[in-house]
Amino acid sequence: MAKEFDVVVVGAGPGGYIAAIRAAQLGFSVGCIEKWKNPKGELALGGTCLNVGCIPSKALLASSEEFEKIQHHADQHGISVQGAKIDVAKMLARKDGIVTKMTKGIEFLFRKNKITWLKGNGKFVAKTDAGYQLEVTGDEGSETISGKHVIIATGSKARHLPNIKVDNDLVCDNEGALNFPSVPKKLGVIGAGVIGLELGSVWRRLGAEVTVLEALPAFLGAVDETVAKEAAKLFGKQGLNIQLGVKIGEVKTSKKGVSLAYADKDGKEHTLEVDRLIVSIGRVPNTDDLGLGAIGLGVNERGFIDVDEHCRTKLPNVYAIGDVVRGPMLAHKAEDEGVMVAELIAGQKPHIDYNCIPWVIYTSPEIAWVGKTEQQLKQEGRAYKTGQFPFMANGRALGMGAPEGFVKMLADASTDEILGVHVIGLNASDLIAEAVAAMEFKASSEDIGRVCHPHPSLSEVMREAALAVEKRALNM
Ligand code: FAD
Ligand code: NAI
16 A cells, blocks of 8 residues: 655755645645765755755855964954964864754654655656655665655756766866865866855865856846945955856866866967866756656756746646746745745645845855845836945944945835845845845835844944935944
8 A cells, every 4th residue: 555645745955844844734744755865875854955055065164264264364353373274074074064963953853743754766657536646766665655745846956067077076066066175276166156156265265276267257147236346356355266258168187187278258268277176057957757757747948847936836736846946046945935835735825025035145255135136126127226334334343354345225216115135244144134024024224224223233234224225324
């Protein structure tokens, strides 16, 4: 007799495991199929985010930032440190320990919520009157299970270039780039997107000479132009060599490293010799071996499963969430879609405002934003007002040795509704949460300007930027 569930979730990344937990909270019987194996060959929950994405990358960011602080900034505080060294093996072991703690934490949450972890690859085999049948194939063999409702949360994998073989040793995607056994003397990065900048910065802080090659002529095209300009200036000062408008040519690997031919923005040919190369040119949705054809579901021309604004596919009771569907490839977006779908199945009326999903780039300083950029508002022909305030004029930022960056707020010219908030500066990832809440509640810039903010704190910069919208910042 096949195991039957009210809800079957395929994939236990942040989309899938959160959907499973919310569905279980709402009283459904839930099975979650997951096949991920860590480098030790152990099955693990948590998907890309916990195993090879958000969590390990932020652990390395923190280690490398500590190293840089001790080497270059302790002196300002009167602290002298000589001979600081980085033990890469220990740093990686710390990161791996955090990953294990987090992935084991989800196993605990599954047991707590009585979610059945179905270990192996999940593949649709049929649609029956009772629901959908899936075959789960793992180390122990195969079993067929069925679900009245199915949530596809199979995530994404790194996109590779056709002429560049990724071996995750010399030429790496995100998986290898989180595990270099030593600091490369010279590191090449293809793609100046989120991963290229975050991981490029990690290895630069640890001592690598980093060259980032980007195909597009503009730096961080999706980011507000004022912020992108500031970021380019700061990253350049830090020593990241970012080349825009390049065309990648032949890549050769040898015992010595990687040799990469490229044409610069003026068409001049160059060869870059590096010890290791990161290829970070975006991600593609995971739908291999999922058996979509067996239930009459396909993918669109970009490989995504088509869904409506509530993550419903064209089939009844089949939903898809997270990186495998349209929208930003972000863990918190996947999580919110997981909650939304579980609540929809329970007959509730949840809704996501996709305009209020924040973005963060965890460089140093961090970049975070929500809502529209100034260039988008111009393109839409919307009348807006701008307020901007620098961290340089904030006592807490100076005390913390972080005067770089600013908060920029965009508000509607007549109603004053906040349309977008852009932060470049220390802890931008935390500061942006206030702007997200404000936008969810359709707040005006005046609302934030009238709210009492703790002093001294970085959050005062958000308030001052709000006041600056009406040209009444107090400390400038
Ligand atoms: P995933 O996390 O990819 O999980 C999908 C799961 O489905 C996987 O475990 C996979 O094994 C499983 N699966 C696939 N097919 C099957 C099948 N047929 N049967 C069984 N199981 C299957 N986002 C942020 O918001 N903040 C960050 O700081 C951040 N940092 C990142 C850093 C890096 C280096 C990378 C690569 C990504 C980062 N992301 C970040 C993006 C984030 O990881 C993804 O948006 C998020 O993981 C998507 O969640 P998901 O649940 O849709 O898919
Ligand atoms: P990305 O889409 O952020 O950046 C890819 C970059 O590569 C782009 O600038 C693109 O123009 C460039 N590119 C594409 N083809 C190229 C080529 N042939 N030659 C040179 N450059 C080329 O993708 P990335 O960095 O791989 O990250 C994937 C996704 O993972 C992100 O879009 C994001 O959704 C998620 N992520 C989120 C993080 C966060 O929230 N902090 C951190 C890391 C990843």
